[in-house]
Amino acid sequence: MARMKFLCDADRCIECNGCVTACKNANDVPWGVNRRRVVTINDGVPGEKSISVACMHCTDAPCAAVCPVDCFYTTDDGVVLHDKDLCIGCGYCFYACPFGAPQFPQQEAFGVRGKMDKCTFCAGGPEEDNSAAEREKYGANRLAQGKLPMCAEMCSTKALLAGDGDLVADIYRERVMKRDSRPQAWGWGTAYKSEA
Amino acid sequence: MTMAGRRPVQLPVLALVCLIASGISGCQDPSDVTIYEPGVYKGKTDPLLALADTAEYEERLAVRFNYQRDR
Numbered sequence: 001m002a003r004m005k006f007l008c009d010a011d012r013c014i015e016c017n018g019c020v021t022a023c024k025n026a027n028d029v030p031w032g033v034n035r036r037r038v039v040t041i042n043d044g045v046p047g048e049k050s051i052s053v054a055c056m057h058c059t060d061a062p063c064a065a066v067c068p069v070d071c072f073y074t075t076d077d078g079v080v081l082h083d084k085d086l087c088i089g090c091g092y093c094f095y096a097c098p099f100g101a102p103q104f105p106q107q108e109a110f111g112v113r114g115k116m117d118k119c120t121f122c123a124g125g126p127e128e129d130n131s132a133a134e135r136e137k138y139g140a141n142r143l144a145q146g147k148l149p150m151c152a153e154m155c156s157t158k159a160l161l162a163g164d165g166d167l168v169a170d171i172y173r174e175r176v177m178k179r180d181s182r183p184q185a186w187g188w189g190t191a192y193k194s195e196a
Numbered sequence: 197m198t199m200a201g202r203r204p205v206q207l208p209v210l211a212l213v214c215l216i217a218s219g220i221s222g223c224q225d226p227s228d229v230t231i232y233e234p235g236v237y238k239g240k241t242d243p244l245l246a247l248a249d250t251a252e253y254e255e256r257l258a259v260r261f262n263y264q265r266d267r
Contacts, residue, residue: 001248001254002254002257068232069230069232070232070233070234070235070236070237070238071237071239072237073237073239073242075242075244075245075248076245076248076249077248081242082239083237083239083240085239085240086230086238086239123244124242124244125242126239126240126241126242127240128243129243129244129247141244143244143248143257144243144244144247146253146256146257146260147260148257148260148261148264152264153260153263153264158264158266161264162264163257163260163261163264164257164258164261167258167261171264171265175266
């Protein structure tokens with residue numbers, strides 16, 4: 001069984017925001033919600049690095065751990081999804097997520113947030129696959145169509161990879177070998193106390 | 197008192213009883229309330245879970261994945 005993961009190759013990302021646009025277009029993401037964002041570290045400084053961030057579909061997802069109504073579930077291939085019919089829009093998942101993945105579409109009077117929205121790895125939600133209800137609530141279900149997330153498939157430099165974690169790691173390892181350098185992954189310098 | 201004299205009194209009483217009965221019937225607990233239990237997902241079952249068990253599903257994704265490799 002595959003274990004679905006995203007990986008953004010910081011050496012390849014050119015901050016084009018194509019992934020953000022592809023995601024919004026494919027899933028009809030409402031105004032004000034970004035399921036995916038491109039973050040640039042040391043913006044404007046030579047050697048700046050950009051990475052594309054969305055829900056990381058954590059193995060031990062903190063959003064699911066804090067949800068008071070347990071609206072989260074994880075598929076067998078590791079995609080973290082949620083049921084919007086159970087979500088009460090409390091916002092606990094937003095505070096718990098280290099990546100800022102959970103988003104809330106409405107900002108009305110009295111703090112009404114609406115149902116939480118986040119990256120689904122283009123796997124829709126707990127409605128009939130590719131039905132109108134699923135499309136409206138969760139967006140596209142590309143996995144059911146035998147396709148991978150739109151953001152990764154649209155990436156022009158193939159910086160953003162999505163799929164089975166083992167295969168993603170294989171591709172990244174090959175790239176690092178070709179570059180003849182250590183991985184320039186995000187956080188490497190911080191983790192190993194060296195200059196990036 | 198004759199039967200003809202009692203009928204006008206019975207009709208409003210009968211109507212009132214019907215009204216109260218229909219009102220009370222709306223006071224019962226709704227049956228579709230989700231009772232939460234810690235750590236238990238009680239939402240709908242995702243049809244993708246059954247689909248993901250098939251070999252064809254994994255095969256199609258694996259083929260698709262190879263498009264992400266460098267040419």
